[in-house]
Amino acid sequence: xxxxxxxxxxxxxxxxxxxxxxxxxxxxxxxxxxxxxxxxxxxxxxxxxxxxxxxxxxxxxxxxxxxxxxxxxxxxxxxxxxxxxxxxxxxxxxxxxxxxxxxxxxxxxxxxxxxxxxxxxxxxxxxxxxxxxxxxxxxxxxxxxxxxxxxxxxxxxxxxxxxxxxxxxxxxxxxxxxxxxxxxxxxxxxxxxxxxxxxxxxxxxxxxxxxxxxxxxxxxxxxxxxxxxxxxxxxxxxxxxxxxxxxxxxxxxxxxxxxxxxxxxxxxxxxxxxxxxxxxxxxxxxxxxxxxxxxxxxxxxxxxxxxxxxxxxxxxxxxxxx
Amino acid sequence: xxxxxxxxxxxxxxxxxxxxxxxxxxxxxxxxxxxxxxxxxxxxxxxxxxxxxxxxxxxxxxxxxxxxxxxxxxxxxxxxxxxxxxxxxxxxxxxxxxxxxxxxxxxxxxxxxxxxxxxxxxxxxxxxxxxxxxxxxxxxxxxxxxxxxxxxxxxxxxxxxxxxxxxxxxxxxxxxxxxxxxxxxxxxxxxxxxxxxxxxxxxxxxxxxxxxxxxxxxxxxxxxxxxxxxxxxxxxxxxxxxxxxxxxxxxxxxxxxxxxxxxxxxxxxxxxxxxxxxxxxxxxxxxxxxxxxxxxxxxxxxxxxxxxxxxxxxxxxxxxxxxxxxxxxxxxxxxxxxxxxxxxxxxxxxxxxxxxxxxxxxxxxxxxxxxxxxxxxxxxxxxxxxxxxxxxxxxxxxxxxxxxxxxxxxxxxxxxxxxxxxxxxxxxxxxxxxxxxxxxxxxxxxxxxxxxxxxxxxxxxxxxxxxxxxxxxxxxxxxxxxxxxxxxxxxxxxxxxxxxx
Numbered sequence: 105x106x107x108x109x110x111x112x113x114x115x116x117x118x119x120x121x122x123x124x125x126x127x128x129x130x131x132x133x134x135x136x137x138x139x140x141x142x143x144x145x146x147x148x149x150x151x152x153x154x155x156x157x158x159x160x161x162x163x164x165x166x167x168x169x170x171x172x173x174x175x176x177x178x179x180x181x182x183x184x185x186x187x188x189x190x191x192x193x194x195x196x197x198x199x200x201x202x203x204x205x206x207x208x209x210x211x212x213x214x215x216x217x218x219x220x221x222x223x224x225x226x227x228x229x230x231x232x233x234x235x236x237x238x239x240x241x242x243x244x245x246x247x248x249x250x251x252x253x254x255x256x257x258x259x260x261x262x263x264x265x266x267x268x269x270x271x272x273x274x275x276x277x278x279x280x281x282x283x284x285x286x287x288x289x290x291x292x293x294x295x296x297x298x299x300x301x302x303x304x305x306x307x308x309x310x311x312x313x314x315x316x317x318x319x320x321x322x323x324x325x326x327x328x329x330x331x332x333x334x335x336x337x338x339x340x341x342x343x344x345x346x347x348x349x350x351x352x353x354x355x356x357x358x359x360x361x362x363x364x365x366x367x368x369x370x371x372x373x374x375x376x377x378x379x380x381x382x383x384x385x386x387x388x389x390x391x392x393x394x395x396x397x398x399x400x401x402x403x404x405x406x407x408x409x410x411x412x413x414x415x416x417x418x419x420x421x422x423x424x425x426x
Numbered sequence: 427x428x429x430x431x432x433x434x435x436x437x438x439x440x441x442x443x444x445x446x447x448x449x450x451x452x453x454x455x456x457x458x459x460x461x462x463x464x465x466x467x468x469x470x471x472x473x474x475x476x477x478x479x480x481x482x483x484x485x486x487x488x489x490x491x492x493x494x495x496x497x498x499x500x501x502x503x504x505x506x507x508x509x510x511x512x513x514x515x516x517x518x519x520x521x522x523x524x525x526x527x528x529x530x531x532x533x534x535x536x537x538x539x540x541x542x543x544x545x546x547x548x549x550x551x552x553x554x555x556x557x558x559x560x561x562x563x564x565x566x567x568x569x570x571x572x573x574x575x576x577x578x579x580x581x582x583x584x585x586x587x588x589x590x591x592x593x594x595x596x597x598x599x600x601x602x603x604x605x606x607x608x609x610x611x612x613x614x615x616x617x618x619x620x621x622x623x624x625x626x627x628x629x630x631x632x633x634x635x636x637x638x639x640x641x642x643x644x645x646x647x648x649x650x651x652x653x654x655x656x657x658x659x660x661x662x663x664x665x666x667x668x669x670x671x672x673x674x675x676x677x678x679x680x681x682x683x684x685x686x687x688x689x690x691x692x693x694x695x696x697x698x699x700x701x702x703x704x705x706x707x708x709x710x711x712x713x714x715x716x717x718x719x720x721x722x723x724x725x726x727x728x729x730x731x732x733x734x735x736x737x738x739x740x741x742x743x744x745x746x747x748x749x750x751x752x753x754x755x756x757x758x759x760x761x762x763x764x765x766x767x768x769x770x771x772x773x774x775x776x777x778x779x780x781x782x783x784x785x786x787x788x789x790x791x792x793x794x795x796x797x798x799x800x801x802x803x804x805x806x807x808x809x810x811x812x813x814x815x816x817x818x819x820x821x822x823x824x825x826x827x828x829x830x831x832x833x834x835x836x837x838x839x840x841x842x843x844x845x846x847x848x849x850x851x852x853x854x855x856x857x858x859x860x861x862x863x864x865x866x867x868x869x870x871x872x873x874x875x876x877x878x879x880x881x882x883x884x885x886x887x888x889x890x891x892x893x894x895x896x897x898x899x900x901x902x903x904x905x906x907x908x909x910x911x912x913x914x915x916x917x918x919x920x921x922x923x924x925x926x927x
Contacts (some may be wrong), residue, residue: 293544295537298526300532305523312521313535314506372525 119204123364123414124381124388131392139397148273149388149418152264155276155386156181156342156351158380159335161365162287163213163328165379168362170324171304171371172227176216176234177332178354181201181240182347184209184336189346190245192253202258205340206333212238213329215320235355251346261341276338283331288376300324360407361386364414385410434497436461436593436625437482437513441600442491443479452649454491457593464616464626465641466657468633470669470919471720471884474649475629482627483515484508496593503680515596522579524572525917529553531571532586556585560615577608584615588624595619596627601635602721613639631719633662633923647671663916666923670886670915678891679863681870685894686710688746689878690731690847695740695883697730701902703740708847708878713869715889715910716882718899718922725766725847725884727899728849732756732763744847757786764836764846766852766882772836773824780806780820782835786843808839830861837868848872851882866892886918900925 131141140146141166160177167174174180188205192198212234219230260267261276291297299320302310311317340346363369364385365378386407393403437459444452452474469475480486482493484502495498495511502508503514515521522531529546532553538545542755551565557565562581568715571579587595597616601609616626616639624890628640636643637657640920644654645668653668688782690708704727708714716724729735731742741748744759753763765771773782783806784791791802806820813834817827823833833853838850850869854862883889889896890910897907898921906927921927 294542295539295544296542298530298534298537298544301526302523302530305525306521309521309523310534312505312509314509315535372523 112402121381122383123385125412127385127388127392128143131388131395134396136397137392137395141392146391146395148264148385148389150384151277152262152274153391154383155262155274155280156335156338157357157361158280158355158383159283159331159338160354161361161379161383162355163331163374164288164358165362165365165367165374165376166287166291166300166324167227167328168359168367168369169300169304169374170321171307171369171373172220172233172321172325173369174213174216174325174332175228175231175355176212176238177231177328178351178359179235179238179242180212180329180332180353181336181339181354182349183212183238183245184333185334185340185343185350186242186246186251186346186348188258188337188340189251189253192256192258193251193346198256198258202337206219206330209333209336210326210330213332214322214326216329217325218391220325221321222316239348242248246346246348248348250348253340253344253346255344258337259341259344262338276341283334284376284380291376294378296320301372304373306372342369359388360411364411366418382414385414434461436445436463436496437493437500439478439482440491442478442481442488442493444481446487450649452488453482453592455646455649455651457644458643459625459627461625462620462623462706463642464620464628464640465772466631466636466643467627467644467646468631468636468665468669469646469652473646473669475646476598477649478646479515479598479627479629482508482596483513483592484511509590509592512593513596514583514592514594515591515598516580516583516587516600517598522571524773525570527568527570528565528582529567531582532589536590552589553585554586557581559589560584560605561611562615575608576603576757577605577612580604580612581615584619588619592624594625594627595708596629597719598629599631600628600843601632603631609635631923633665636665637662645669662708662920662924666916666919670919678888679867679870681867681874683711683713683870683873683894685712686876689744690880691729691741691743691746692731693741693743695730695742696738697726697735698738699726699735700730701726701899704902704904705740706897706904706907708880710876710878711873712878712895713873713881713893715893715896716880716899717886717896717918718884720884722899722922723902725851726902728763728851728880728882732761732849734763754779757843757845760844760846761849762786762840762847762850763842764833764840764853765850766855768829768832768836768855773832776823778821779810779815779817779824779827779835782824783809783820783838783842786839805842813838813868828858828861830857830864832862833857835867837865841872846877848877848879849882850879852884853881854883854885854888855896861889886915889918890915898922898927 132138160181164174166327181185184205187208191201191204198389216231216234219225220227227401262274264274266274299310299315302315303320305316315374339350343350361382364372365375365382367379389406390403435458439455439457442452442455455478457478462525467475477486481488482506484505495616499661500511523534529550533549538549553567554847557563560581565578565581571582604612610865619626633740640657642654642656643665645652645665647669652671686709688707689710692706692707694703696703699724709901730737733753733756737751742751744761749755769775780803784802788797791798803820810817810820815831815834817831824832853865869881873879881889881893890913891908893906896910896913897904899917900922904924906921
């Protein structure tokens with residue numbers, strides 16, 4: 105009983121990485137790009153490109169574990185980025201501007217949670233409405249154009265050649281890694297994380313066991329918003345302007361990353377490690393395709409196939425385990 | 427009685443009453459539970475057992491009467507208050523989170539922690555001790571609940587209750603989906619709990635189990651106390667008599683009909699959800715009643731016959747021909763199923779009556795690939811007249827109708843699809859007396875027209891009043907089958923609860 109269990113847990117440990125390894129192996133084997141693909145410079149570029157989706161995925165994982173969804177993610181990123189740019193433009197200290205951006209994201213998430221629990225609406229509807237509201241607010245505040253902001257240290261966050269150079273990776277990448285570890289610990293080692301899983305697995309059981317389900321949900325959407333706000337700051341840092349039309353459709357990339365990483369839209373399942381791997385599978389695919397000179401539409405088709413394949417593989421794995 | 431009569435009761439419920447709208451679910455019910463006592467709560471389906479237990483757990487509030495726990499007044503305002511009071515309900519999987527592990531489920535809602543971070547060692551030790559005490563050390567703490575058997579899930583719930591300091595455990599049909607071995611192990615657990623002074627309210631339809639495990643019994647009938655006493659020295663027949671009560675006189679309109687040739691032959695059929703293979707035969711113009719307790723396997727049998735569940739072995743012949751086992755082909759062969767879940771499976775509630783009546787046979791209204799709405803509505807209206815369905819018209823939604831009229835809509839659909847073999851699963855559940863009588867009459871008329879009817883019901887008087895033959899299901903198999911005239915209410919109840927006829 106024990107050794108097959110160990111084998112199974114070993115497989116389960118490696119399984120999430122398989123997709124990523126496959127993608128890496130595939131492009132490393134391509135004669136046209138093999139020399140450049142696994143170079144440090146390219147890895148750094150991919151890591152930096154991943155930061156925005158990864159930050160969003162950290163929050164989205166939490167929400168999807170509870171059986172919810174946040175369709176307003178991309179709009180929230182745009183709004184938070186615009187607010188940050190606006191604040192810097194108005195001469196606020198950069199740190200304060202960044203905090204304002206993060207606060208904006210948190211507030212949008214908090215509002216999502218409040219509406220979902222108070223109005224008893226499904227998250228899909230509430231966050232779909234919020235998608236329009238946040239996007240519209242962003243355009244309104246930016247008067248339908250890009251907000252230019254003077255360069256500050258905030259723009260260094262996503263720089264591909266970080267200063268000091270011993271950092272190796274952009275500060276944003278380091279922040280992403282640290283926050284991923286923090287969230288993994290929160291999910292696995294705290295009461296809050298366990299309640300998130302319980303709510304997603306069986307909400308009525310959670311309620312019966314005395315968990316304050318509504319309060320937990322509001323907190324969870326607020327935390328998701330916090331990460332999206334951070335993601336917005338990163339978006340601003342990368343663009344150096346506040347662009348209200350940026351990141352359209354990015355919420356689907358974020359959701360896809362979580363789902364490829366084993367998150368179940370029915371709730372109760374998902375992990376930070378999985379979601380991060382999902383993010384990198386998509387980033388490396390995009391990067392590899394670009395290097396190959398494949399057109400955009402090929403990337404879209406491949407990523408579409410990956411999403412369906414990853415989720416169906418996950419289901420097969422679960423069925424055999426049950 | 428093993429519990430000392432002198433000790434104060436852990437629970438007393440006095441004159442408890444509850445109504446839902448116009449229906450009286452409970453009236454003036456008394457119930458008393460001693461420390462370390464196993465108290466069997468018995469009664470037919472709908473006698474008020476689950477309502478009483480919901481009141482005890484705090485899920486429902488009584489309209490009248492009061493409760494006391496260990497002499498202190500007890501008026502829970504929700505299930506959580508009930509749990510805090512030491513009352514724990516053991517359902518199957520209802521209160522467990524399937525993705526979470528055994529440990530996580532046991533600790534759910536009261537996770538030991540240091541400033542939000544989980545502290546697991548102590549809790550794990552106590553869970554392991556409790557599992558060992560219950561005789562189930564093999565259940566792994568890190569196993570997700572969904573990988574555990576039903577029996578193991580129950581043990582996990584009991585473990586949680588014990589670690590919650592529960593003094594009263596309510597077990598509602600705990601053995602209905604357990605194997606014999608797991609049942610025996612559960613009884614050992616119950617005996618250990620008794621020894622620890624935990625009191626148990628044990629709800630079961632299996633009277634032989636009750637005899638094996640309970641100290642005292644209380645029988646409810648029609649929401650009232652029918653009797654109670656010590657199990658020891660009370661013959662089963664006496665308990666059955668209390669459950670059934672006086673024979674109810676009801677109107678069963680009789681329509682003459684005569685059985686003809688075999689229409690449906692089910693031979694050793696074992697569907698995916700069935701526990702045992704089943705063999706039965708139904709003739710033209712015959713009404714065959716399928717009696718038994720809820721969960722005895724009757725619905726699963728109908729589902730397999732109708733092709734809703736996969737068939738593992740055995741055959742279904744309709745008028746001698748096999749046919750593919752899926753609902754579409756079964757409908758074409760002349761089968762019609764009336765589901766026990768009227769709202770969930772039987773009707774498209776938000777759709778119109780016309781849609782509901784015609785949806786299983788739209789071919790007659792097809793004209794150049796489009797539906798001829800005028801003729802379809804006219805046909806639906808005609809069926810509504812035939813079945814005496816009270817509604818504003820064929821365009822109204824099915825959800826606006828009363829239960830009885832909804833059931834008649836489904837009946838109309840089956841007749842509209844020209845079904846020859848009618849599978850009726852609890853067709854009169856939750857509908858008014860008038861509609862019931864009309865449905866009985868229809869069943870008779872259909873038999874007179876040469877149709878064959880399988881009539882599943884847990885309400886024995888109607889089976890006795892309507893059927894030609896009655897087969898009794900017990901734990902997945904047919905325990906006995908006789909002409910209706912050879913059965914009585916008591917005999918049916920005895921066969922359904924003991925498997926012996």
